[in-house]
Amino acid sequence: MSVSIQERTEAFQAAATKQPGCTPYDNHRPVFIRKRSAGQSLSSLLKQFPTYRDAPELMSSHLDKGWLLIDDKRPRLNQPLVAGNIVKLVIPNMVEPPIATGLVVHYEDDHILVVSKPAPLPVHPCGRFNRNSVVIITRTAWPDIRIKPVHRLDANTTGLLVFAKTAQAAGFLINEFTAQRVKKVYMARVHGTPDVSRTSIDMPIQQAPSIGGTREIHTQGRAARTDFELCKTLKDGTALLCVRPHTGRTNQIRLHLQNAGLPIVGDVAYGHQPEVHHGLTQPSLRLYLHAHQLTFRHPEHRTTMDFESPIPDDFTACIRPR
Numbered sequence: 001m002s003v004s005i006q007e008r009t010e011a012f013q014a015a016a017t018k019q020p021g022c023t024p025y026d027n028h029r030p031v032f033i034r035k036r037s038a039g040q041s042l043s044s045l046l047k048q049f050p051t052y053r054d055a056p057e058l059m060s061s062h063l064d065k066g067w068l069l070i071d072d073k074r075p076r077l078n079q080p081l082v083a084g085n086i087v088k089l090v091i092p093n094m095v096e097p098p099i100a101t102g103l104v105v106h107y108e109d110d111h112i113l114v115v116s117k118p119a120p121l122p123v124h125p126c127g128r129f130n131r132n133s134v135v136i137i138t139r140t141a142w143p144d145i146r147i148k149p150v151h152r153l154d155a156n157t158t159g160l161l162v163f164a165k166t167a168q169a170a171g172f173l174i175n176e177f178t179a180q181r182v183k184k185v186y187m188a189r190v191h192g193t194p195d196v197s198r199t200s201i202d203m204p205i206q207q208a209p210s211i212g213g214t215r216e217i218h219t220q221g222r223a224a225r226t227d228f229e230l231c232k233t234l235k236d237g238t239a240l241l242c243v244r245p246h247t248g249r250t251n252q253i254r255l256h257l258q259n260a261g262l263p264i265v266g267d268v269a270y271g272h273q274p275e276v277h278h279g280l281t282q283p284s285l286r287l288y289l290h291a292h293q294l295t296f297r298h299p300e301h302r303t304t305m306d307f308e309s310p311i312p313d314d315f316t317a318c319i320r321p322r
Contacts (some may be wrong), residue, residue, distance in 0.1 A: 008105040008113075013140035013217060016103065016121075020233065021096030021132035029130070033085040036208045042070065042087065043077040050089050050128050055301070067092070079168070084225060096132045100181050106160075106307055111169040111300050114162050118310040119286060120180040122155035129155060151182075151248070156266070159291025164299070172299035183295040186243040186253060187231075187311050189288035191271070193239045194257060200227040201256040205249045214269050215251050217259055224249045226256045232316065233278045238265055240315060242292075253289065264289050 037045065044070075045061060046052040059077055067090035070079065080214055081087070100118035108112040108139050115134075122129040125136060138147050146164040150173040164170035176182050204221035227247040232240040241262070245252050254270040257263060263271035265288040294307045 003142075003144065004109075005105040005108055007110060009103065011141040012103050012105070012137065013101050015099035015137050016099060016132075019098055019132060019153055020137065020140070021094075021130055022098055024095050025131075027091040027094040027130055029089050029091060031087040033083055033087065035083045038081055038083040039285045041078050041080055042068070044078075045087065045151045046080060046089070049089075049091070051094075062090070063093075068199045079206060082143065094128050094130070097133045099129070106309075107305075111164060111165055112162055112173070112298070113145075114160065114294070114305075114307050115159050116291075117153065117158060119156045119158045122147055123152045123161065126155075134161075144246075151177050153291055154251070154254075154287065154289075156287035157291065157314060158292040158309075160307055162289070162296065162307075169299040173296065176296055180247060181297070183293070184245055184248075184291065185291045185293035186245070187290045187315060187316050188228075188241045188243050188253065189234075189238050190241055190257055190266045191232050191238055191265060191306070192262050194228070194230055194241070194260070194262060196230075198227070201226045201260055202230070203256060203259060205252060205255060208253065209250070215249070215255055217255065222249060223247060224252050224256070226253055234316065286314075290315065 031045070043056075044095045045060065045227050046059055047056065049204055059068070063074065063077065066074065068075065069088040070081070070085050072088070095122065102118040103121065103123075103178075104116045105113065106116060117123070117134065122133045123135065125131075130136065135147070135149065145165055146167065148167070148170040150164050150170055152164060153159060153161060162173065164173055202225045203223045204219060204224075206216050206218040206221040208214060220268045227244040227246065229242045230239060231242050236238065239262075241257075243253055243257075254267055258267070258270040265271070266286045267289075290309070290312060292309060292311060297303070297307055298305050
């Protein structure tokens with residue numbers, strides 16, 4: 001490896017500072033329909049995209065312009081989707097939200113790369129983000145490699161990520177995450193204070209997302225367990241928790257803490273609006289959830305690798321009431 005981790009960090013931050021998704025452009029987006037999405041109509045699918053959720057009247061005009069296709073054919077809005085369909089849509093004059101740029105590279109060798117990401121910054125193109133994502137920005141910042149995500153963090157979650165640099169490393173790490181052999185520790189700032197200093201939350205989570213993209217606790221869902229320990233109570237009615245997920249379900253920590261009556265500060269999807277809980281003012285794109293520690297086996301020599309990302313300063317700073 002001829003590039004230092006400092007050079008990697010600086011190259012990413014330079015590319016991200018240009019905010020490539022903030023210049024208007026036509027986003028050509030293919031959507032592959034899987035079994036869990038089959039059966040719904042095209043219009044139902046489109047309502048999951050902010051462009052059409054906020055302005056559903058655009059569906060018909062975009063259909064007439066040929067900006068909506070199913071398997072390269074012009075469809076009907078009420079046409080049911082079938083597994084295997086490829087929906088192609090053009091989102092014209094797309095402008096993505098700005099992102100944080102302070103990604104830091106902690107470690108790199110010929111097989112893996114470990115970083116700590118800021119927020120808001122999505123890993124993959126998704127929702128309102130496309131060019132403003134780690135995967136796309138690294139193609140400009142690091143043209144000598146092509147990173148392969150093996151797990152993910154929400155756009156508004158900060159902290160540690162490991163990427164594979166080869167197909168073999170990706171396959172090994174994905175299997176390690178799937179087999180729950182990777183140890184993860186998060187720090188979360190939550191509304192309220194738990195009744196006990198430590199406990200375990202064991203609630204199954206539905207596999208398929210709701211229309212809004214969130215998950216729900218469901219008796220027929222997949223098993224999910226999260227342990228948490230109280231680290232510190234804060235004067236504004238919030239608390240700092242050390243959280244250890246034993247499974248890796250989507251939004252698991254956020255959903256489990258919400259159901260325990262301890263929603264994460266800044267969580268719009270699974271939390272409280274700032275004006276109705278403790279009178280706190282919250283940054284609109286700041287989720288107080290941080291991937292603090294990550295432990296996994298190296299895909300080549302199987303040595304245990306331990307990484308830690310410092311807890312952000314604002315996790316214990318006072319949030320002033322209005």
